[in-house]
Amino acid sequence: MEMSSIDEAQMNFICLYPDNEIEDFKTHLYEISNSFRFYTNIRSCIKFIKLLKNEKILLVTSDFYIPKILSHLDIFHDVNFIYIYYSNKDQYKYIFHEDLNIVGIYDKISLLISSIQEQIISINKQFYQWTFFNEENYSKRDLSKQANDFLWIHLFHRVITQFPRDKQAKQQLMDYVRLYFKENFEEEYESNDALCCYRKNFSLQKMINKALQTKDIDRLYHLRYFLSDLSECLSREQQQIVESGIENIVFTQEMKLSKNEFNYLKENQGKLLSTKGYLFLNSLSKNVTTEFIENKDLIDVILQIECNLKEMGNNHVFTDLTRSNEKEEVLFDLNTTFRLESIHQDKQIWLIKMIATNDGELIMEKYIEDTHRQIENVSISIIFGKLMCDMNEWNQSQKYFEYLLNDLSSNHEDLAWIEHSIGQVHHWKGEWNEARIFYDRAYDRMIKTDPIRMKDSALVLTSI
Template sequence: MAMAQIDENISDNLETFSLFWVDANVNECGENQDAQQQLRRIINHLKTFEKGDDCIEYICRQTRTEDRIVLIVSGRLGQEVVSAIHHVRQVSSIYVYCRDRKGNEQWAKNFVKVKAVTVRLDELISGIKSDQQTRSKLEECLSFTTSIGGDQSTTGLNGQFVHSQIFIDVLLRMKPDEQDRMDLISMCRKQYQGNSSQLAIVKEFKKNYSPSKALRWYTRESFVYKMLNKALRVQNIDILFLFRSIIGDIKKQLDQNRCQSSVRVYRGQLMTKNELISLGNSIGEFISMNSFVSTTMERPKALQFIQKNFEMSDDMEPVLFEIDADPRKVSFKPFADISTFSEYSSEKEVLFMLGSIFRLNQISQDIDGQISTIQMTLCSDDEHELKGLYDYMKNLYGNGETNLRSLGLVMWRMGKFDQAEKFFRRLLDSLSPKDPLLSALYQNLGLVASDKGEYDASLQWYQKSLNIKLRTRSSDYVNIGISHNSIGMVYYRKGNLFEALQSFTKAATLFEKAKDENHLTMGYVYNGIGTVYQQQKDYSNSLLFYQKSLAIYQIHLPSDHPDLGSSYNSIGAVHYSLGEDDLALEYYDRSLEIYSKSLPPQHPDIAITYENIGNVYKSKDDLKQALSYFQHAATIRHHALSSQHPITVRNDEVIQRLKDKLQKRTIQF
């Protein structure tokens, strides 16, 4: 049951590297088919193409920025294919397997990603195997978020910072489940079907894995390292969920073997020029690592590694991370010398726990200007300026064991509504009809359904939650008031303003009855009443209730909390309706400033503010600026909601009308 739910979003390749082979005869002769089996022992995910155009289209349209491709091309198709895809970031290395070495070397020498031109199949396979040992480490890029400003390598912007930390914390506090371990093994068998060498490793894992062997499994050349690192980099929640007990075991071993004194460690790798520029814009800021960070205590070894290999690609820059780490500064994110656990003990590897936070001190270049040194210092969880927001959100989940509901709420706050619903439903399937958690879970499912635009389903969930509360806790006026407020918001979104105001009024009455008129949820009630008045064009009352809502938020919430951003956005919308465009923009800017610190970059609430700013510029007849903001909003909505969501459809229609108007103006002039 669990695997059926988790399997939906598993991508085609759960490792970073893929091997593509394009040759008109790639699947015809037995020799090539035998070679494919040998190549899968090096890189599991192998895809063959008999036509060059098919390969080009697949690479350009269906691969992700985070993917890495090792490409084999025939002599006949090679020049055409390589010319078309050499610039693509995903293409790591290219090998030409042909009958005319000298002839193909003439064109191949113009492409730096071409590593070899060979006429022998055994030479091709051995070359790929040898290069892959270095390539997999050199291009295993770090995934990180900055605390303030700047881009995030591979996954997003700085608003992800707090949520990445919270997600890790909640995930590691969940109780291990043997069924999840079996689901992980089942998934691996499916991924490595037909790959006997990898299936043997999966079998060994099932038989021999124990928590005390977590670091050995992570450091060896196995699916644990390959899948886990890919999942962390692309934030594949389904895979990370299955790996959570292994992540927890690694953390325990790092705790048990943590360094006792300060160390300076190094890491050599390749980084794109854009990623390096992004880091350069983040000097003095905090970096949260979304993956484990592998380093060495030996600077010459790290330098030798990149000096020997940085010519691998013309769009990459060799960098050396230099990290100072004091164990007295960290308690929750340990680091340890894991040489005794590693198959490569001579590398003197120091491993940092995922979620470790560093301050970026400086980026400098060596005398020749060829290698950039990125100097960082390990920090504690208490040093970054979003600590207030982090502590507030962490406390929402308590200090003890977390569960699927906790994880679902993390997903909801990140704007990942499908993931949230998946975890809520999975928990629901496991509960008895009288479980005390049912009411809260129904409330959460109603919340997600509402955000997904499924308003009738949302009302049904909210009503089920309310019925339980009325039956079991009829004097709990605050919780019953929360239900009425939620129902009111759905009615508002459906356009039923009378029913919405009735529900909000019921909620307010219940809070007054509980003598808790400054309860945080009362702020949401006032906000809901404000939305109804705004829709009725009663802007003075709307503004009054929005300001009352804001006042309560300011009592209870940290200054960077996203609900404050939502409040400023609502007040801005009223000023826009009153024709006060410049004042509206001021409030929208305050909203975006908070969102940039507190929400992931693809969160739907950010799209609302972008749309509102677009409306202001449309009002000012600045259609180009308006179009730009509506396009920003659409990008988020297509990612976070769906193309069929009514809000997304409306957004796309506005974009089309703006384009039509701009085109008419262009024709006129």
């Protein structure tokens, strides 16, 4: 379920600023995100904006350019968020124009940066999707017969942490992100930089979470090296928090939900849920007074998440406890599972309480065990690809297995199952000739091994 009505358009960050001041301004804006494009010439800026059809734009500019912006209302009317900064406080004045989406006007750089950060976090929250799991009697059910997004997200997390972390995987990552981000990705990326890269690069966050929501295997496979790095960084950060003596943390987050979204959550109280992506929050201190702007179409809620760090298992969380006295950044790993404990109203504000739990890991292990009863000793990589087939994601499953076939060594033990799985995809798509080719290749590979894989080859024959 999507927690937003926002579309999937790309967010573009632009800074239009005078040449003699832009270098200092770059330093401040790069603290927020390294996705900013910088311009000193308004014509070049306009040329770029014209290319961004149906895409969202956040513009930071100087009061110096206001007259020129007002003379190009046909262009800047389409900019979604405009921030204006006065470097000279003596010249500060309030500006309003009904055809411009001016968020705010600032004469203090700290307030400008804080406001932009809030806007990015607000946008980011709207990209989350939730997936629920009904755990009733799951220990007595054959989970191998199930196929859903909850299992997909947990298996995917396990798979990326087990993929080979070799030079080929890193080079595929670098080639891909440089093609996508051009100059905005670090030239000398190191694995320890993953968490910092993710926090600072809004476009990278957006790309990853959209790929996870749509199960875009092509994009996710190229990003696997980075995603593995990110999970490893989160694991180390959480361990450091635990070693510091902190065991329990409670995070709170303001949100606005549509009535349908709110009612859907109420209907699923008591159930387990995960996000189809990395949950990135800007947690509020308990001492901060919450103020909401009234909107009849949306329901104001406070999301409260309680975490016992020692009981979270392989669910990892990063929190920047030193960011400020009032707020802290919180990033939950991809496979984090929550229990929706309760939803109740407190002083006209709805409070949604969740608890981080390790139950998602237990359910995934049960799914793997049940699958192994059908096919003994098959690897997690193969199980994940077969899950996509069971979800009728045939094209994504085929892409995934073809990537494995191309990248794994010629004597890898999974090759026969990969060829068999590609054959099954062709079979289910009605491509009988192509299916037979891969079935035969899988069978030949199994009977030529030493010792012969009799049981596995028999299963392949049943497909033929």
